[in-house]
Amino acid sequence: MAEAVVPEVFGQLALGHYLILSAFLFAIGLAGFVTRRNMIVMFLCTELMFQAAVIALAAFGRFHLDLSGQVMVIFVLTIAAAEAALALGLVVLLFKRQPTLDAEVWSEMRDV
Amino acid sequence: MIGSHLLSVLLAAGDTAHASDHGHHSAHFPVALPTEGLGYAGLVLALPLIAMILNGVYAISGVRSKLPAWTTVACLGTAFAVVLNLYLKADIEHPVVVPLFEWINLSWGTGAISAPFGLYLDSLTLLWMLFVTGLGTLIALYASEYMESDVGPAYCRFFGGVSIFLLAMGCLVMGDNLLTLYLGWEGVGFASYMLIGYHFTKPSAVAAAKKAFIVNRIGDLGLALGIYLTWLHFGTLEYSKLFEMLQADGAMAAAQQAMAGGWEVAIIPFLLMAGAFGKSAQLPFYIWLPDAMEGPTPVSALIHAATMVTAGVYLLVRTFPMLELHPAAAPTVAWVGGATALLAATIGMAQYDIKRVMAYSTVSQLGYMFMGVGVLSTFGAAAHVFTHAFFKAVLFLTCGAIMHGFAGQLDLRVLRGLRHVKGWRIVVWTMFYASLCLAGFPIISSGYWSKDVILAEAFANGRPILGGIGLLTAGLTAYYTFRVWFRVCCGPKPDDHDLAKMMGDDHHGDDHHDEGHGEEDHHHHMPHAPKWAVNLVLSVISLAAIGSILLVPEHGWLEHMVAKSSGAGGVGANHHDLPADAGFWADPHGWMKYVASTVGLLGMAVAAWLHLFNRSAADRLRATLLASPLKAVVRAMENKWYVDELYNALIRMPLKIKGHALHMLDRYVLDILVVDGLGRLPKMIGRTLSPLQNGVLQSYAASMAGGVILIALLILVLPMLLDLLGGAA
Numbered sequence: 001m002a003e004a005v006v007p008e009v010f011g012q013l014a015l016g017h018y019l020i021l022s023a024f025l026f027a028i029g030l031a032g033f034v035t036r037r038n039m040i041v042m043f044l045c046t047e048l049m050f051q052a053a054v055i056a057l058a059a060f061g062r063f064h065l066d067l068s069g070q071v072m073v074i075f076v077l078t079i080a081a082a083e084a085a086l087a088l089g090l091v092v093l094l095f096k097r098q099p100t101l102d103a104e105v106w107s108e109m110r111d112v
Numbered sequence: 113m114i115g116s117h118l119l120s121v122l123l124a125a126g127d128t129a130h131a132s133d134h135g136h137h138s139a140h141f142p143v144a145l146p147t148e149g150l151g152y153a154g155l156v157l158a159l160p161l162i163a164m165i166l167n168g169v170y171a172i173s174g175v176r177s178k179l180p181a182w183t184t185v186a187c188l189g190t191a192f193a194v195v196l197n198l199y200l201k202a203d204i205e206h207p208v209v210v211p212l213f214e215w216i217n218l219s220w221g222t223g224a225i226s227a228p229f230g231l232y233l234d235s236l237t238l239l240w241m242l243f244v245t246g247l248g249t250l251i252a253l254y255a256s257e258y259m260e261s262d263v264g265p266a267y268c269r270f271f272g273g274v275s276i277f278l279l280a281m282g283c284l285v286m287g288d289n290l291l292t293l294y295l296g297w298e299g300v301g302f303a304s305y306m307l308i309g310y311h312f313t314k315p316s317a318v319a320a321a322k323k324a325f326i327v328n329r330i331g332d333l334g335l336a337l338g339i340y341l342t343w344l345h346f347g348t349l350e351y352s353k354l355f356e357m358l359q360a361d362g363a364m365a366a367a368q369q370a371m372a373g374g375w376e377v378a379i380i381p382f383l384l385m386a387g388a389f390g391k392s393a394q395l396p397f398y399i400w401l402p403d404a405m406e407g408p409t410p411v412s413a414l415i416h417a418a419t420m421v422t423a424g425v426y427l428l429v430r431t432f433p434m435l436e437l438h439p440a441a442a443p444t445v446a447w448v449g450g451a452t453a454l455l456a457a458t459i460g461m462a463q464y465d466i467k468r469v470m471a472y473s474t475v476s477q478l479g480y481m482f483m484g485v486g487v488l489s490t491f492g493a494a495a496h497v498f499t500h501a502f503f504k505a506v507l508f509l510t511c512g513a514i515m516h517g518f519a520g521q522l523d524l525r526v527l528r529g530l531r532h533v534k535g536w537r538i539v540v541w542t543m544f545y546a547s548l549c550l551a552g553f554p555i556i557s558s559g560y561w562s563k564d565v566i567l568a569e570a571f572a573n574g575r576p577i578l579g580g581i582g583l584l585t586a587g588l589t590a591y592y593t594f595r596v597w598f599r600v601c602c603g604p605k606p607d608d609h610d611l612a613k614m615m616g617d618d619h620h621g622d623d624h625h626d627e628g629h630g631e632e633d634h635h636h637h638m639p640h641a642p643k644w645a646v647n648l649v650l651s652v653i654s655l656a657a658i659g660s661i662l663l664v665p666e667h668g669w670l671e672h673m674v675a676k677s678s679g680a681g682g683v684g685a686n687h688h689d690l691p692a693d694a695g696f697w698a699d700p701h702g703w704m705k706y707v708a709s710t711v712g713l714l715g716m717a718v719a720a721w722l723h724l725f726n727r728s729a730a731d732r733l734r735a736t737l738l739a740s741p742l743k744a745v746v747r748a749m750e751n752k753w754y755v756d757e758l759y760n761a762l763i764r765m766p767l768k769i770k771g772h773a774l775h776m777l778d779r780y781v782l783d784i785l786v787v788d789g790l791g792r793l794p795k796m797i798g799r800t801l802s803p804l805q806n807g808v809l810q811s812y813a814a815s816m817a818g819g820v821i822l823i824a825l826l827i828l829v830l831p832m833l834l835d836l837l838g839g840a841a
Contacts, residue, residue, distance in 0.1 A: 103809045110807030
C-alpha cells in the first residue's frame with residue numbers, strides 16, 4: 001500500500017488554522033442570516049454555519065485521531081440534506097401564500 | 113303530668129330530709145364507681161338531641177304550626193321524667209359513673225389523654241338536672257305561647273336553640289370528666305349566643321349576642337387552661353379519679369399536691385374560677401348578662417336567669433376539692449361574689465327597664481351564690497341556685513308576659529295598676545310571690561332560707577365585712593324588687609285610655625325589646641292578657657318555688673344532696689362546734705334569720721313608701737339627690753357605674769386602634785408594597801422583554817447569538833476572574 005501523498009502545505013497546518021476557518025465561516029453565516037431578508041439566502045447562511053461546525057468536528061477528529069468526529073460529519077451532512085429538503089419545501093409553501101421571498105412579510109407572530 | 117312529678121319530688125324530698133344521716137363535716141364523700149344498668153340515663157342527653165334534629169327537619173320542611181313547641185316540650189318533659197326516675201332509682205349515697213361510649217382516647221410516646229363519654233350521677237348532678245330539665249320543659253311550654261306570632265322557620269329555630277341548650281347543659285352537668293363539661297360549657301355558650309341573637313335583624317340583639325359570646329370566651333380561656341393544667345398535673349380529667357387523688361388525705365393532700373406542683377397547680381383554681389366568673393356573669397365579666405336581655409324573654413328566664421348562668425356555681429361546687437389547691441382561692445371567690453352582688457344591686461336600683469332590673473338582680477344573686485362557695489358553703493350556694501332558679505324564672509316570665517301584652521313596654525315609669533286590669537291576676541300575684549322570694553321575705557319565701565344560709569355562713573366563716581355587704585345588698589334587693597312590683601302592679605286603676613297609652617311600640621323602639629309580635633299585633637292598641645300556657649307555667653313554677661321552701665332548711669333535702677357530692681367539703685358549718693351555752697350572737701345562723709328579715713322588710717318598706725303610698729316621692733327624691741353632693745353617685749348608678757364605658761375606653765378602644773393600625777399596615781404596606789409589588793414584578797419584566805418578540809426572524813437570531821456569546825463569555829471569563837480574585841486573596 002502506497003503511502004498517501006499529503007501535500008507539503010497540509011503538513012504545516014495546525015488545528016488552530018482549521019478552527020479559525022470554522023469560526024470565520026460561522027461568522028459569515030451568522031452575519032448573513034441576521035442581515036439578509038431573502039429566505040433562500042438566509043437558508044444558505046444556515047448551511048454555512050453547519051459547515052463551519054462540520055469543519056471544526058473533522059479537525060478535532062483528526063487532531064485527536066478519533067474517527068467519531070468524522071462520523072459526526074457524515075451524520076450532520078445527511079441531516080442537513082434532509083433539512084434542506086424540508087426548509088426549501090417550507091420556503092416554497094410560503095412563497096405560494098405571498099409571492100415574495102422577503103422574511104419581513106412573515107412577522108405576524110409577535111407581541112402586540 | 114308535670115304537676116304530679118313535682119309532687120313526687122316534694123314527697124321524696126320529705127322522706128330523705130328525715131332519713132338524712134347528716135352530721136359530720138369532713139370533706140369525704142363517696143367517689144363514684146362505674147356501673148351498668150343505668151345506661152338509660154343517656155336518654156337525658158338523647159331526648160334534647162332528638163328534639164333538636166326534629167326541629168331542624170321541621171324548619172326544612174316548612175312546618176307552620178306549633179308542632180316544634182310540642183315536640184320540644186314532649187322531649188324535655190320526658191327527659192325530666194328520666195331524671196326523676198334516676199333520682200328515685202339511683203342510690204345517691206353512692207354516686208355512679210355510667211359509661212356511654214369511648215369519646216377521646218389518645219396516647220403517644222409517654223403520654224395519654226382519655227375522656228370517655230360517661231355520665232357522673234351523684235346527688236349534685238341530679239339536683240341540677242332536676243331543675244334544669246323541669247324548668248326547661250315549663251319554659252318551653254311558656255314559649256309555645258310567647259313565640260306564637262313567629263310560627264314558621266323562626267319558631268323552629270327558637271325551639272331548636274332551646275333543645276341545643278338543654279343538650280349542652282346536660283353534657284355540662286352530667287359529664288363525668290372536665291372535658292365533657294367543657295364541651296357542654298361551650299355548647300351552652302353557643303346556644304346562648306344563638307338565642308340572644310334570635311332577632312338577628314336587630315343590630316342591638318346582634319351586638320348583645322356577640323358581646324355575650326366574646327366576654328365568655330375570655331373566661332373560657334381560663335377554664336381551658338385550668339383543665340389543661342389539671343390534666344398535666346393529675347394526669348386525668350375524670351372526676352372520680354381526680355377526687356380520689358385529692359381527698360386521699362383531705363385538705364392536707366391538696367396542699368401537698370399544690371406544693372409539689374408549684375405555681376402551675378396553685379393557679380388551677382383561679383383559672384377554673386375565671387371560667388365560672390365568665391359564664392355566671394361575675395366581676396369583671398358580668399357586663400354581658402344585662403345586654404343578653406335582648407333575647408326573647410323565655411330565653412332570659414331559662415338560660416340567663418335560671419340555668420346556664422348557674423353553670424359557674426356548678427363548676428365550683430363540682431371541683432370544690434380543687435379550690436383547696438390555693439389558700440387564697442376561696443376568699444377570692446367570696447370577695448368577687450360579694451362585690452358583684454353589691455355593684456349589680458346598686459345598678460338594679462336605678463334602672464327603669466323592668467327586664468334590666470331583673471338582669472342586674474340575677475347578676476347580684478349569682479354574686480351571693482359565689483359568696484356562698486367562697487365562704488365554703490357549697491350548700492348555701494347550691495340552695496340559692498335552686499330556689500333562685502324558680503323565683504327568678506317566674507320574675508322573668510311575668511316580665512315577659514307584661515312585655516308581650518303591652519307590645520314591648522318595659523318602662524316602670526309608664527306601666528302601672530296592672531293589679532286592676534282584667535286577666536292579669538296570675539301574672540300579678542305570681543310576680544308578687546317571686547318578688548317576696550327575691551326580697552327574702554321571712555319564712556314564706558324560698559329566697560329567705562337560702563340567702564340566710566350564705567349570709568350566716570359568711571359571718572360564721574369569719575368574714576363579717578363580706579356578710580355586711582351581703583346584708584346591705586339584701587336590703588337593696590328588697591327595695592328594687594318591690595320598686596318594680598309596686599310601680600307596675602299597684603297604683604291607680606288605669607282606664608282604657610291609660611292602657612292604650614302604656615302600649616309599647618315594639619316595632620321601632622330600640623330600648624324596648626322586640627318580642628315575638630307578628631304584624632297582626634302591631635295594630636293592636638290594647639294590652640292582651642296572657643293565655644293558658646303562660647298562666648299555667650307561672651302557676652306551676654310558683655308552686656315549685658313555694659315547694660322549694662321545704663327543701664332548703666338545714667338538714668333538709670338540699671343539704672343532703674350537696675353533702676353526698678363533691679361539694680361535701682362545704683356542707684355544714686363551723687357553728688356545729690359551738691358550746692351549748694354560747695350566747696345568742698355567737699351563732700350567725702341563729703341571729704341571721706332576724707337580722708336578714710329586718711333588712712329585707714326595711715327595703716320593702718322604703719320601696720312601699722316611695723313607690724306605693726307616695727308615688728311621686730320617688731321623683732322628688734331623685735331630684736333632691738341630683739341637687740345634692742350625691743349627684744355623681746346617682747348619675748353613676750343610673751349609668752351602670754360607667755363600667756361599659758370604662759371597658760370601652762380601656763379594652764375596646766385600644767384594641768380598635770390597634771386593629772385599625774394593623775389594618776392600615778396591611779392595606780398600605782403589606783398589600784401595596786409587598787403583595788402588589790411582588791405581583792407587579794413579573795408584569796414589569798414581561799413588559800420590558802416583550803418587545804423582543806417582534807416577529808422579525810433576524811432579531812430572534814441575533815438575540816440567540818447574543819445569548820450564546822454571553823454564555824461563552826461567562827464560561828471563559830468567569831474562571832479567569834475567579835482565578836485573579838483567588839490569587840489576590
